[in-house]
Amino acid sequence: MGLNRRSFIKYASLAAAGNAAALRPFGALNALAQGASSYKALVCVFLFGGNDANNTLIQFDTAGYNNYSTIRGPLAIPQSQLLQLSALPNFALNPNLPDIQTLFDNKNAAFVANVGTLIEPTTKAQFKAGTDLPTNLFSHPDQQLEWQNASASGSTSTGWAGRIADTLNASYNPGASVPMITSVAGDTLFCNGSASTPVSVSPGNLSGAQCSEGTTECNAQKATAQALLSFDSGLTLVQADNSITSNAYNYAQTLTAATQSVTPLMTVFPANNALAAQLKQIAQIIQVRAALGVTRQIFFCGIGNFDTHADQLALQNALLASISPALAAFYAATVEMGVQNSVTTFTMSDFSRTFQPNSNTGSDHAWGSHHIVIGGAVNGGQMYGTFPTLALNGPDDSGTNGRWVPSTGSVQYAATLASWFGVSTAQMPSIFPNIGSFSTANLGFV
Numbered sequence: 001m002g003l004n005r006r007s008f009i010k011y012a013s014l015a016a017a018g019n020a021a022a023l024r025p026f027g028a029l030n031a032l033a034q035g036a037s038s039y040k041a042l043v044c045v046f047l048f049g050g051n052d053a054n055n056t057l058i059q060f061d062t063a064g065y066n067n068y069s070t071i072r073g074p075l076a077i078p079q080s081q082l083l084q085l086s087a088l089p090n091f092a093l094n095p096n097l098p099d100i101q102t103l104f105d106n107k108n109a110a111f112v113a114n115v116g117t118l119i120e121p122t123t124k125a126q127f128k129a130g131t132d133l134p135t136n137l138f139s140h141p142d143q144q145l146e147w148q149n150a151s152a153s154g155s156t157s158t159g160w161a162g163r164i165a166d167t168l169n170a171s172y173n174p175g176a177s178v179p180m181i182t183s184v185a186g187d188t189l190f191c192n193g194s195a196s197t198p199v200s201v202s203p204g205n206l207s208g209a210q211c212s213e214g215t216t217e218c219n220a221q222k223a224t225a226q227a228l229l230s231f232d233s234g235l236t237l238v239q240a241d242n243s244i245t246s247n248a249y250n251y252a253q254t255l256t257a258a259t260q261s262v263t264p265l266m267t268v269f270p271a272n273n274a275l276a277a278q279l280k281q282i283a284q285i286i287q288v289r290a291a292l293g294v295t296r297q298i299f300f301c302g303i304g305n306f307d308t309h310a311d312q313l314a315l316q317n318a319l320l321a322s323i324s325p326a327l328a329a330f331y332a333a334t335v336e337m338g339v340q341n342s343v344t345t346f347t348m349s350d351f352s353r354t355f356q357p358n359s360n361t362g363s364d365h366a367w368g369s370h371h372i373v374i375g376g377a378v379n380g381g382q383m384y385g386t387f388p389t390l391a392l393n394g395p396d397d398s399g400t401n402g403r404w405v406p407s408t409g410s411v412q413y414a415a416t417l418a419s420w421f422g423v424s425t426a427q428m429p430s431i432f433p434n435i436g437s438f439s440t441a442n443l444g445f446v
Contacts, residue, residue: 366403
């Protein structure tokens with residue numbers, strides 16, 4: 001019988017589910033799950049592929065909309081369809097973001113305008129001169145990594161969440177049974193630290209997991225998995241791999257037991273919605289925070305593909321239509337748990353898209369983008385940062401087709417979130433090495 005690594009992890013998780021009853025003391029901690037007033041969590045929602053911010057947050061005043069409509073041409077959304085923000089009436093949202101409109105107008109969400117990867121504050125002239133710029137701008141893999149590691153280069157081996165965990169875990173989670181960071185979207189640089197590692201969870205696999213291949217085969221596969229865990233070859237790489245797998249097994253066991261020991265949340269998450277499934281899993285883990293012994297957690301989830309080089313209106317609209325109710329359900333779940341002031345959700349993405357459309361009714365890779373921050377602690381109903389001048393070859397255009405030079409660095413965005421999370425001013429440089437290049441390290445949106 002063959003057993004590859006994917007099956008190994010699968011059956012390790014199944015074995016953990018089978019042993020969950022042995023860890024029922026978690027049930028005794030159920031009442032504590034509503035405590036931990038000092039608890040805080042950051043939830044990153046990565047929009048892979050480069051979300052077109054120009055069709056997410058749109059100028060609604062007459063002059064602004066007319067300029068938008070003229071330049072965007074076939075990508076322009078009719079003004080009658082846009083969702084005007086009552087708290088910010090000169091702006092409106094894509095018609096597929098009604099839940100974000102409600103959160104914003106209720107002051108539980110904010111926008112941060114024209115954010116992008118920067119080494120230092122940068123002007124159009126500096127961009128033209130090519131000095132002190134992040135590496136490989138407009139490249140998907142590089143910009144995804146640079147957003148995640150808050151560095152000038154995608155080659156940095158740790159992410160900014162991982163470095164926060166390195167710095168704060170001993171202080172905030174000294175007795176935790178799981179790592180500070182959980183990814184529900186696979187392996188990602190964002191979560192990796194020098195001294196800390198994340199736990200990776202496949203949404204929906206922490207409860208009710210069953211082996212469907214027959215009792216005899218399932219038992220044999222589980223026994224093989226357990227035997228492999230105890231295998232010691234004397235080879236460093238094999239021993240390290242066994243340690244990682246053993247940790248994965250233990251974390252799966254712990255999370256399964258904890259989440260199965262509580263009454264399920266009442267909040268209904270949208271069905272057949274990949275992001276909603278990820279956020280539901282995150283909510284379930286937050287629900288058992290006391291049982292896990294954590295007062296600080298960071299989560300990573302993501303959705304794609306926002307690389308809309310063609311047929312953008314249909315593609316992006318469908319993606320935003322799935323994001324809006326998923327984020328709203330997650331916020332409702334935090335309200336149900338009484339932690340809405342303790343959980344801050346925020347978006348990241350490779351970059352925005354060119355303001356000028358291409359010949360395929362799509363848009364191409366750009367730079368500065370607008371991002372959404374959601375939570376009860378957010379100073380909502382406002383826009384932070386500086387909205388760009390939407391003029392081709394204008395003062396904020398890095399070229400001639402609307403690639404906006406960021407007015408806010410992604411490191412400032414990240415540092416603001418980190419400060420709320422508990423990172424001190426003295427600790428900032430070790431997590432964000434170039435934050436000292438910016439006059440403002442805290443943008444004040446949370």
